[in-house]
Amino acid sequence: MLMSGMYPWQNGVVNNCHETRQDSLRHDIQCFTDVLCSAGYETAYVGKTHWERNDALFDINENYVGSTSAPGGNRFNPYDTYIPPGRGRHGNDYWFTCVKDVHKDPRVYSNDPLRIDGKKDGEQHRPKIYSPLLEADVLIDYLKNTKGKRDTSKPFCAIWAPNPPHSPYGSEKDCDEMAYREHYKDNSSDELLNRPNIAESDAENLARAKKSMPFYLANVTGVDKQFGRVLQALEASGEADNTIVVFTADHGEMMGSHNKFGKLVIYEESFCVPFMIKYPGLTKHRLEDLMLGPVDIMPTMLGMMGLKSRIPETVEGKNYSHEIITGVWSTQPKPKSALFLGYNNKFKGVRTDRYTFQIDDAGEQLLFDNEKDPYQMNSLAVADIPQADADFILGELGRWLKESNDPWYRERMFEDRINYG
Template structure:
């Protein structure tokens, strides 16, 4: 299917603009927010990297993927080239996003799991708490994965709130339903999808009309492709069909779809129409020379389904943006598109995330502010704790940023391009899963050290696919000293236990 035909399949002409102004736009007020972050989508998986002003910007090849809606969004956004995940796994990213704090302070160091105690603190004001207190109607749709997983369900996976009978059951090892209260962080409209099964999500909602009249906490199993299901909910919320939001207030919508997260093994895991028309039988999807080893054949088999999910998200986002335009709110809505971490898909013989390699560590990030952004590139190494204060700044709520926030507000600089009063960070640090690894990324190098002192170094300028491991003695001494000093600085700034213990102080240069 050609790009023009794909656009037509969405109900759009090839020259359609999803994000343009509307002559009947609502009376101006505080900007709305549409924040979209699919799970496990890598930076390279967007088609515009092979087009126009964006072509050749990344130091490596991008993926041959169809994303016409994201391509259009890029034309009206600030497009980041070096946004990172910090801790490339679901729960830590989401907790940093919501709290603006590093893992050691927000309560989530590892993935929330039934065998762990990690949980986003209830006693801090998070992203959506601030928005709700500022007068926003708040809506959350999709995956959360920031709450402690407890056996508070009956055998039918309905929430009962007790661990003794009829409770004592989990609904999923890696995620759980969040009941009404502080765990939802002031999201008025709640439509939560649990479990990494794209066509059979476990749904819990406080909107009975969306779940066949079921009560909040009673499981709903629609057995639909979750991005389509969730897009329908977001569209209904935008249209305000049942008065589910106060139309006199600005709204914030956070949409967190599970795909393209695994599984990605067959068309049962993706939008099968997209797969059959765009990716089935297509070769050369994995164009990165670092896809090697015994997993290469498996990666080539899985790639069409992974990219079908990427295009599936693009397709549903197109539907949402079309309704946003029709509602008259498009030119008063800030749109943010990002992801919690990337996907290796065979690079370095790996799948998934949890590693410092570019495919997992770097994430897509685009911010569209109508009338203020237009297809510009930004090389800021922005981290998850920076997202909350930066977006609040863009919304004009900088005076409401909680004192607990540890990230930085880059809103003025991102819009103006003027970095005279606030300099860009020279690196972004990496937290390895289960506290075993630390590292950082600079404009040129990627460096990692584990708890035993074993080190890994790549020169991303001369080796952008990170195929040749170096030693610190292989690079100029000044560069090595800078890397080790920056790492020590980040460990201190983030409140890392390594700093308190002065771990590996014979190598790391602590302040």
């Protein structure tokens, strides 16, 4: 959604790009970096991709051969994969990707032979380095341009997608060990696990959360440290005042809250993520209550970059650049809710300024009043809230499902409850 500005049912990725699925970001659409490349930008992608279909196109040494026939026919990872040059890279000229959820042993593929011991694009490199540190070094080198990786007469866009703080986080080998030792090793688990909804965890999950939390936070700090290094390099390059910087994430981490780990649920810990923009000279510090969706990121950023006229017609999100820059919302109102799409098309929901609502494919519902119950510990029935609020929530869910061309809308799932309009 971030890359395409389109909902899953249109962009081709309705689930994780797993070896058992056919999901793949469509090659025939213009994504964010396609637009920038055609507009004359130097483009770079560093880190995790996770948008290409995972076919068995590798040899036994995990090098890409592009065929399922011998010596191909192998995979090295069930989820992410290497993307060869061509449309699958969506206009990204400089390519440095780290594959697999092993933070200190990433499988690296790049078109920069100087960074992978002279290997070719598609040959695997295993530097055995904490991946955020490695990727930050790559980005700093790209900004300094000491090896002429980009044309400095052109504007540039660099996207960095670090794997951490994604799992695993079970020991020092999974994180920035210095951050762990300095900040978290001697902290009590009660101090780190301070959300009251963690008390709902059973003994086994609570023990897992107590063990995992210090290493998870060390990964958060590790990424933060490396992001700071990249920002310092941007300052040193002289381009900081002429560069938009965006910081966001794709999901949160439950870490034992509500007896759950990971993502894929509508609870605040998983669903709500940061979105921070630094645009020197045009934006001032403020907190904004805009419920920005992933499909809105591409058109909004193109608008902020002065490329509004290049937003593809396929984009389904909204361009909020004018409103974010000016702070004036008189011509385009803020959305009144945000859409939640749960795992494997089984859950749908909305988050409003006050309520969180979810319904699953069996008709079971969750409803939380986040003003009165910020840790979402007491699920309500729809009949428990004012009728006007209930009508609004069910109407917003129906509107989003219709707008996104969701299968539930096409099949009119639960139309006795969801108001599709």
